[in-house]
Amino acid sequence: MTGTAKLRMAILLAVIAGLALVPFVVGEFYLLLMTKIAALAILAISLDLLLGYSGMISFGHAAFLGVGAYAGAMLAPEYEAANMLITLPLSIAAATLVAFLIGVLAIRTSGIYFIMVTLAFAQMAFYVAHDTPFFGGSDGRLIFSKPQVRLGDMVLADLSGNEIYYYTTLGFLIVSYLCLTMIVRSPFGQIIQGIKSNEQRMRALGFPTDKYRLASFVIAGAFAGLAGYLLAYQAEYVSPAMLGWQQSGLLLMMVILGGSGTLWGPAVGAFLLIAVEEFLADLTGHWMGLMGLFIVLIVIFLPHGLAGLAARIYRPTEAEVDDD
Amino acid sequence: MPPPAKKRGRLFIWHKHMELSFYLIQALNGVQYGFLLFLVASGLTLVFGVMGIINLAHGSFYMIGAYLAYWLSAMTGNLFIAVLLGLPLSIAVGFAVERFCISFLYARDHLEQVLLTYGLILIFNEGQRILWGNDVYGVAIPNWLSGSITLTDTQSYPVYRLFISFACIAVAVGLYFLIHKTRLGMTIRAGASNREMAQALGIDINNLFAAVFALGAGLAAFSGMIAAPVEAVYPGIGENILVVSLVIVVIGGIGSIRGAFAGAMMIGLADAFGKTLAPDYASFIVYGVMAAVLVWRPQGIFGGSPQ
Numbered sequence: 001m002t003g004t005a006k007l008r009m010a011i012l013l014a015v016i017a018g019l020a021l022v023p024f025v026v027g028e029f030y031l032l033l034m035t036k037i038a039a040l041a042i043l044a045i046s047l048d049l050l051l052g053y054s055g056m057i058s059f060g061h062a063a064f065l066g067v068g069a070y071a072g073a074m075l076a077p078e079y080e081a082a083n084m085l086i087t088l089p090l091s092i093a094a095a096t097l098v099a100f101l102i103g104v105l106a107i108r109t110s111g112i113y114f115i116m117v118t119l120a121f122a123q124m125a126f127y128v129a130h131d132t133p134f135f136g137g138s139d140g141r142l143i144f145s146k147p148q149v150r151l152g153d154m155v156l157a158d159l160s161g162n163e164i165y166y167y168t169t170l171g172f173l174i175v176s177y178l179c180l181t182m183i184v185r186s187p188f189g190q191i192i193q194g195i196k197s198n199e200q201r202m203r204a205l206g207f208p209t210d211k212y213r214l215a216s217f218v219i220a221g222a223f224a225g226l227a228g229y230l231l232a233y234q235a236e237y238v239s240p241a242m243l244g245w246q247q248s249g250l251l252l253m254m255v256i257l258g259g260s261g262t263l264w265g266p267a268v269g270a271f272l273l274i275a276v277e278e279f280l281a282d283l284t285g286h287w288m289g290l291m292g293l294f295i296v297l298i299v300i301f302l303p304h305g306l307a308g309l310a311a312r313i314y315r316p317t318e319a320e321v322d323d324d
Numbered sequence: 325m326p327p328p329a330k331k332r333g334r335l336f337i338w339h340k341h342m343e344l345s346f347y348l349i350q351a352l353n354g355v356q357y358g359f360l361l362f363l364v365a366s367g368l369t370l371v372f373g374v375m376g377i378i379n380l381a382h383g384s385f386y387m388i389g390a391y392l393a394y395w396l397s398a399m400t401g402n403l404f405i406a407v408l409l410g411l412p413l414s415i416a417v418g419f420a421v422e423r424f425c426i427s428f429l430y431a432r433d434h435l436e437q438v439l440l441t442y443g444l445i446l447i448f449n450e451g452q453r454i455l456w457g458n459d460v461y462g463v464a465i466p467n468w469l470s471g472s473i474t475l476t477d478t479q480s481y482p483v484y485r486l487f488i489s490f491a492c493i494a495v496a497v498g499l500y501f502l503i504h505k506t507r508l509g510m511t512i513r514a515g516a517s518n519r520e521m522a523q524a525l526g527i528d529i530n531n532l533f534a535a536v537f538a539l540g541a542g543l544a545a546f547s548g549m550i551a552a553p554v555e556a557v558y559p560g561i562g563e564n565i566l567v568v569s570l571v572i573v574v575i576g577g578i579g580s581i582r583g584a585f586a587g588a589m590m591i592g593l594a595d596a597f598g599k600t601l602a603p604d605y606a607s608f609i610v611y612g613v614m615a616a617v618l619v620w621r622p623q624g625i626f627g628g629s630p631q
Contacts, residue, residue, distance in 0.1 A: 057435050057438070109622050109623075116571075116578075120567055121611065245563065252435070252442075291446055293443065294443070296444065296447070299436050299439045299440040
């Protein structure tokens with residue numbers, strides 16, 4: 001293990017330890033908020049797999065969040081707790097399937113078209129949730145209790161407490177982070193990064209680049225489905241706004257704010273963006289406009305996010321080379 | 325010849341006649357909606373073609389146009405005065421947005437462009453909420469355009485919808501002359517085909533970009549204004565038209581005005597017939613058309629190589 005790897009590991013463990021202490025320090029409101037942030041962080045790092053490693057700018061990532069969330073809500077029985085061992089894999093499977101269907105069409109394009117196509121298909125998913133009575137229409141759906149982990153009739157864990165649900169979400173975040181880190185370091189991850197930097201070269205080397213891009217899109221969709229499921233049970237409510245284009249835009253902003261292509265950056269970005277959102281919402285009812293202003297300023301003055309800023313402070317010369 | 329047979333025959337003809345006028349009305353509605361969408365999408369595609377900017381806030385200019393049409397026509401009592409006052413105002417907003425925001429983006433990648441213009445949508449929507457609230461407004465059709473043309477005993481077609489089509493054709497013809505016959509148009513074409521070369525020949529690219537962006541904003545705002553009397557003016561109107569415009573640009577091929585026209589007509593007709601023939605699935609038909617085009621020609625009907 002090199003020095004930097006040791007340092008990274010130490011920072012990661014310190015952050016996890018800090019996050020594990022959160023329920024002992026903060027009240028119920030902030031615990032719920034931290035749970036939401038942990039779930040959104042899973043979304044942000046899964047989107048970073050597309051943005052930072054595969055070079056695919058998806059403006060429709062909220063669609064898979066929505067599919068995971070709605071699947072979780074629809075599978076929940078009305079008067080008893082859902083079994084997570086059954087409903088979670090099914091929700092992830094639903095998000096994976098939708099990601100595959102949209103992905104098959106979307107990966108036929110790239111660049112600017114890819115942005116527009118993913119935005120349009122996500123909006124279609126929004127209208128499905130919004131306009132069909134089956135999914136609850138514009139009112140959305142309520143979930144009546146948090147899930148349990150059950151084997152047969154034996155309850156292994158009841159996630160109805162806020163603290164245990166926070167730890168569950170945090171656990172999934174850590175597992176997702178480790179999984180995605182392994183994915184980007186694996187041969188598969190090297191290939192998608194190769195496609196990002198020069199697709200034609202990778203195709204000339206004999207890689208079926210479309211299949212790799214589709215695989216990357218579907219993996220990201222699966223993690224988004226997981227995060228959607230967790231978010232749905234955190235709020236105990238799903239609504240079409242979860243899959244709207246505004247949600248997709250906020251997810252992109254989390255990745256950019258933290259710094260794409262780092263995985264840890266987008267997780268920090270999720271935390272910061274929600275913190276800013278809460279701060280502005282406390283300040284004024286017109287916080288959405290201020291959020292827009294914040295986004296405009298970040299894009300103009302901090303386009304490489306905090307990770308870019310950190311890199312510039314830490315290694316000024318290299319950052320300047322990267323900037324080109 | 326027994327009378328019942330004759331009666332049956334006449335009944336049949338009458339039905340066929342009604343069917344025909346029914347389809348005619350749907351076709352007219354579709355073409356009218358298509359013309360309107362063409363105006364909006366041509367602004368979007370023009371800005372991309374010349375400046376290489378993907379502007380998600382394009383729908384916001386449509387929204388601004390619609391609300392200005394409501395607000396100014398309520399104050400002045402006349403939609404045309406509202407358009408005359410509102411259009412320069414929206415173009416000025418477009419100009420200011422280009423100067424203070426978009427001009428930072430020319431050397432940046434598409435991701436930063438969509439994020440910045442996404443931030444602009446949030447700002448414009450907040451402005452709309454502050455100025456006009458969350459209510460839904462209607463705009464009155466001017467008296468002399470409020471009649472209907474009788475097609476059959478039971479069916480008629482509103483004059484105002486015809487007026488929209490003609491207004492859009494007039495603007496499209498004007499746009500054609502502007503781009504192909506004027507000096508500004510020549511510089512626009514030069515800028516679109518080779519930016520560096522145009523600059524080397526002494527064209528002030530900054531002024532050109534500001535003019536093109538303002539023109540695109542004006543096209544969107546004008547569409548929003550003349551569509552206001554047939555559609556209600558409501559929060560979120562800009563996003564709805566934005567997503568449809570993006571679909572049209574994907575179908576037609578980005579940067580292509582011809583493509584925008586073909587895409588707009590396809591979507592306009594698909595929407596009009598979809599709403600009456602399959603109302604339950606109407607909101608998905610637009611995306612179905614896009615999916616079909618993506619399978620057939622991912623670069624769009626008039627697009628070059630997929631980029």
